[in-house]
Amino acid sequence: MAAIVIAILVFIYYTIGSRSYQLFTQDHVSLTTFFTSKDWENSYGTLVLTVGSLLLVAFGLILAVPLSLGAALFITEVAPPWMGRFLRSVVELFLGIPSVIFGLVGLLVVVPFVANIINSIAGNPYFTTGNGIFAAAIVVAFMVLPTITTISVDSLVAIPRELREGSLALGATRWQTMTKTLLPAATPGILTGVILGAARILGETIAVGLVIGGSPRVFPIDFIHGKLFIGSTSVMTTQIFHDFADATGSDLDAIWALSFLLIVISGLLVFASRALVSRRVYR
Amino acid sequence: MAVTSIARSQPLQARARTVANRRARARVYDKIATGTLWGIAGFITLSFLFVVLYTLLQGLPHISWQFLTSGDFNTGIGLQIFNTFYLLFLSLLFMVPVGVGAAIYIVEYARNERFLRVLRFATETLTSTPTLIVGFFGFIVFSTYVYPIISIGPLHLHGLGLGFTRISGALTLAVLNVPWMLRTAEDALRAVPRGVREASLAMGATKWQSTIRVVLPAAIPGLVTSILIVAGRVIGETAALIYTTGATSSASNIFNPALNVPGETLAYHAYVLFAEPTQNSENLRLGTALVLIVLVLLFNVGARIIGAALNRHFSGKQA
Structure with missing residues (x-):
């Protein structure tokens, strides 16, 4: 039974991986083109999509990490026990909400909200529709917040009492204790949560697909139209998802190659998080 | 200075x-x-x-008896509700034996540290693999026949060719959620106090007897919790189903347990209504989202309530 789980994983990597190399052998697409060209539709360059995914991960984490750490510190250090338990339940229920619900709230609330703000700054009601990396980052930030929070709570709880008491006895305030003692002690655990959060953002398809707009031609770092991060664009998952339905021949090979790149990156992220776990001092 | x-x-x-x-x-x-x-x-x-409230309030005006029971996708989501529960049932059928079996092995039997490390890495990688890719895996292995999965010389191992059907969808969901089942079942088994095992072994039971007759029954409330948590994930899944379970089918398939018909679930249906709007989708999409979030919350809150009851039970405190 346990071996089945390992077999499934190997099998997934094998089925996707064994198809991905055809793009470079049969279809004669060079690796350089694959990684550096911005033209996905004609020459299978993935730069727009990989940069889009990286930006999405980066922005999502910038929004999610402070909130998650704040929530984790609140739950373990500040809140009265019943309230900590309550917030923990809220965070865990948040984890259960399906991505399609996040997508619809993103589509109906976040996208118009972003459009309103940007358009009123730009003084042009038709400047942007609100789709793009920025709106998607807000949505995925809420999706990974529970992941990062629960793992951070676990690693904060694992810190022995003596560390807290020692710091407070030396005259440190509660905030000084948190920033100078507890957070450094919990860092490996927190980083594990952040990395797993990054993997989740990278792999999210449905919610991102509903808010990002979906144009594979627009480089997300586009200064020309002044639409930095707010133009309709596409990331790895949404493009794979969109193109797969009617892809054949070399188009399909390109999708396998991109899919394999995606799971290799996500596998590496998990590997990094495992490496950090072994560095944890307090468990 | x-x-x-x-x-x-x-x-x-x-x-x-x-x-x-x-x-x-x-x-x-x-x-x-x-x-x-x-x-x-x-x-x-x-x-x-x-x-939660946004989804509920937006969806409420669209809810009616006809909407909830009609099998015709132009007027209601009865078929999708049926499919959701049916696929959930089918996927649990595959997933629970493997997940719980693996958890029993890990908690009760496994002694090989290296194998456990590999297994833990595998579960973690699998839970972090984009669900879309697991959907592709399901597409190649369960839905289609055309792609040879493994070719060794003249030998080609093909996919099962089950088509875009309920069974393909259920198998894909099982593959996707087996690591979650394993992880939560492991927690449930670990929650059974040591003393229970030791008492059973001290009475002369073999390891297998005490696992099956003592540890497993004691872990049942925990296992129910873990199944409910996984069920919440299963019914919310969309990306893995789009290329495996197929789109809408005839209204007559409501309450028809056939495995070889398309089995579009609520989450999938909601996504399609939002992503590819038609004239009618305005009226249906928010109601579908409401039913989905209510079901997911019911499963998750149910899991918490049972989990809390279990905690009281084992800690011996009376409520």
Whole structure:
């Protein structure tokens, strides 16, 4: 039974991986083109999509990490026990909400909200529709917040009492204790949560697909139209998802190659998080 | 350097004053930080309430008896509700034996540290693999026949060719959620106190007898919790189903347990209604989202309630 789980994983990597190399052998697409060209539709360059995914991960984490750490510190250090338990339940229920619900709230609330703000700054009601990396980052930030929070709570709880008491006895305030003692002690655990959060953002398809707009031609770092991060664009998952339905021949090979790149990156992220776990001092 | 020497040369009183100032400032920072943390906690709670209440309030006007029971996708989601529960049932049928079996092995039997490390890495990688890719895997292995999965010389191992059907969808969901089942079942088994096992072994039961007759029954409330948590994930899944379980089918398939017909679930249906709007989708999509979020919350809240009851049961406290 346990071996089945390992077999499934190997099998997934094998089925996707064994198809991905055809793009470079049969279809004669060079690796350089694959990684550096911005033209996905004609020459299978993935730069727009990989940069889009990286930006999405980066922005999502910038929004999610402070909130998650704040929530984790609140739950373990500040809140009265019943309230900590309550917030923990809220965070865990948040984890259960399906991505399609996040997508619809993103589509109906976040996208118009972003459009309103940007358009009123730009003084042009038709400047942007609100789709793009920025709106998607807000949505995925809420999706990974529970992941990062629960793992951070676990690693904060694992810190022995003596560390807290020692710091407070030396005259440190509660905030000084948190920033100078507890957070450094919990860092490996927190980083594990952040990395797993990054993997989740990278792999999210449905919610991102509903808010990002979906144009594979627009480089997300586009200064020309002044639409930095707010133009309709596409990331790895949404493009794979969109193109797969009617892809054949070399188009399909390109999708396998991109899919394999995606799971290799996500596998590496998990590997990094495992490496950090072994560095944890307090468990 | 100059600053320190000036500070050193200050009279004692002045130095005491700077220390006091610094303490006062630290206390102010502490107050600000505490306030901010309260703010973050409030913000997260409010945004959760917003997501749930927004979905509920937007969807409520669209809910009617006909909407909930009609099998015709132009007027209702009865078929999708049926499919959701049917696929959930089917996927649990595959997933529970493997997940719980593996968990029993890990908790009760496994001694090989290296194998456990590999297994833990595998589960973690599998839970972090994009569900879309697991969907492709299901597409190649379960849905289609055309792609040879493994070719060794003239030998080709093909996919099962089950088509875009309920069974393909259920098998894909099982593959996707087996690591979650394993992880939550492992927690449930570990929650059974050591003493229970030791008592059984001391009475002369074999390892297998005590696992099946003592540990497993004691873990049942925990296992129910873990199944409910996984069920919440299963019914919310979309990306893995789009290329495996197929789109809408005839209304007559409601309450028809056939495995070889398309089995579009609620989450999948909601996604299609939002992503590819038609004339009718405006009326249907928010109602579909409402039913989905209600079901997911029921499963998750149910899991928490049973989990809490279990905790009381094992800790011996009366409510």
